[in-house]
Amino acid sequence: MKEVVRTAVLGLGRLGYWHAENLAQKVKGAELVTVIDPMEGRAEQVARELGVKNWSQDINTAFHDDTIDAVVIVTPTSTHAELIKEAAKNGKQIFVEKPLTKELADADEVIQVLREQNVNCQVGFMRRFDPAYSEAKKRIAAGDIGKPLYFKGVSRDGNVPHEEFIKYSGGIFLDVAIHDYDIARFLMNQDVTSVHSSGSILLESNRFMEKYNDVDQGLTYLTFDGGATGDVETMRVAPYAYDIRGEVVGTEGSIRIGSMRNTDVNILTAKGSTHDLIQDFPSRFQDAYLLEMIAFIESVQKGETPICTAVDGKAALEIATAATQSFLSGEKVEVKSLSQKSLI
Ligand SMILES: NC(=O)c1ccc[n+]([C@@H]2O[C@H](COP(=O)([O-])OP(=O)(O)OC[C@H]3O[C@@H](n4cnc5c(N)ncnc54)[C@H](O)[C@@H]3O)[C@@H](O)[C@H]2O)c1
Missing domain, CATH: 3.40.50.720 (NAD(P)-binding Rossmann-like Domain)
Structure with missing residues (x-):
């Protein structure tokens, strides 16, 4: 050690x-x-x-x-x-x-x-280290919702990165939706076999993305090797919050992840009830960034394989690459080499 x-x-x-x-x-x-x-x-x-x-x-x-x-x-x-x-x-x-x-x-x-x-x-x-996603993983693995049948991922972030970043980012499916593709494999414990995706530019201020064949809104329909299906909604438009949510529907129930709330405080006035909403990724995932780094350092100390390996990285990349091809061609695309596992 x-x-x-x-x-x-x-x-x-x-x-x-x-x-x-x-x-x-x-x-x-x-x-x-x-x-x-x-x-x-x-x-x-x-x-x-x-x-x-x-x-x-x-x-x-x-x-x-x-x-x-x-x-x-x-x-x-x-x-x-x-x-x-x-x-x-x-x-x-x-x-x-x-x-x-x-x-x-x-x-x-x-x-x-x-x-x-x-x-x-x-x-x-x-996201694998985020307390909510990680609890969901444990509950699904324990059978709390039965057999997972459907994955739903939502990632909406209105903080559009600078144009130089977009230019080299590889596009919305590779840069943003990839988080949902990885967490979908992780939660469902199944590999993705095909994708069908589409997308558009919703905001005029994001029109510059056209130059890079990119969009500010994408949708990916997924099929899994265990028979499940799912969808991933991805947007660089969110005028209200940094909105990251997930859901897995199983044969005996459903598990929902993510509430967008920073603090558990409700303000009640005659106009109604309000609470705050998380506005950016460092706030939403600050625990996850720390926990993944703690896990990395521990894996190096112990000489162990880390939780999210390069094989997992390649698997998510394959899905994202297929989703980009599908968006560009309008066709469903098979995900070819089911990625020699390592989901957990
Ligand atoms: N996990 C997440 O939630 C998450 C969030 C944001 C970014 N990212 C990833 O992190 C990476 C960096 O993203 P970012 O948003 O911090 O980008 P950024 O543009 O803010 O920062 C990149 C930094 O790298 C430096 N740099 C530029 N060219 C370089 C080169 N050739 N070699 C070494 N350094 C160079 C730049 O000077 C800059 O300081 C990307 O791969 C991105 O996908 C992940």
């Missing part, structure tokens, strides 16, 4: 900062040795804020530092494949943000390198 896992965070944008903060301040057994980002001044700024001793603009610094055990990759999706391979070849244990890679072909190569180098890689599907 390794006492302290020496880590580096690569990429300090929207999410990288949160992972760095957790590793620097909240994850027992982790030491954040360095933070790295190619944007001038960013790494130094984050290092000073979080009290981290080292920083760099050169991503390769972490790979060639023998004292670093693990890297946390939170860079743009298009960079994941190369960075994972480089990290693995240098013997670093890896946490990578979703999606595993942008292209499916790269996912196979990445998995092969990870196997050759005997390195583990956890993929950042944090």
Whole structure:
């Protein structure tokens, strides 16, 4: 058992900062040795804020530092494949943000390198660690709703990322709906066999997405290898909240996940009853981001396979790639290689 896992965070944008903060301040057994980002001044700024001793603009610094055990990759999706391979070849244990890679072909190569180098890689599907989703998983596995028959996922986020991000994001099915594809496999404990998807641009302010063959609203109909079906509604439109919900309907009941509430307070006036609504992903998933990082560090300490592996990352990517093809062609698309399991 390794006492302290020496880590580096690569990429300090929207999410990288949160992972760095957790590793620097909240994850027992982790030491954040360095933070790295190619944007001038960013790494130094984050290092000073979080009290981290080292920083760099050169991503390769972490790979060639023998004292670093693990890297946390939170860079743009298009960079994941190369960075994972480089990290693995240098013997670093890896946490990578979703999606595993942008292209499916790269996912196979990445998995092969990870196997050759005997390195583990956890993929950042944090919903698996969210207390509500994780409780739902336990209840479904315990048979509380009978045999799962139907999955419903809703992800609506009105905080549209900047255009440069959309340009390289791989589109709404790969960037956003992929969370629901992963949690659908995880909760149903079944692989997805086919998808049929569609989408549109609902808001004029999102019209720029057309340039990238992207939309602000997508719908995916899923079929599973155990006979179940499901749907995933994905929107970059939500003028009221960061709205993430899930439901699994079984032969003996249904389990619903997500209430959108920040605090359990109702304000009652003559006009009616109101309560707050969560507005962004760091608030909704702050526990999940911390819990997934705690699990990652523990898996490195114990030398164990993490809960959400690169094989799971590839499975979700296959579904997202098929959903994108289906959206572009208007046809139902089979999900070809049922992904050598590892659902839990
Ligand atoms: N799990 C989640 O809920 C979740 C949420 C948001 C983002 N993400 C994922 O995290 C990753 C980063 O997303 P983000 O929203 O933080 O992006 P971002 O654009 O806010 O930040 C990316 C950072 O990486 C740096 N960078 C740019 N090019 C780089 C390169 N070639 N090599 C290394 N670093 C580079 C940038 O300077 C920037 O600071 C993406 O893969 C995204 O899909 C996951």
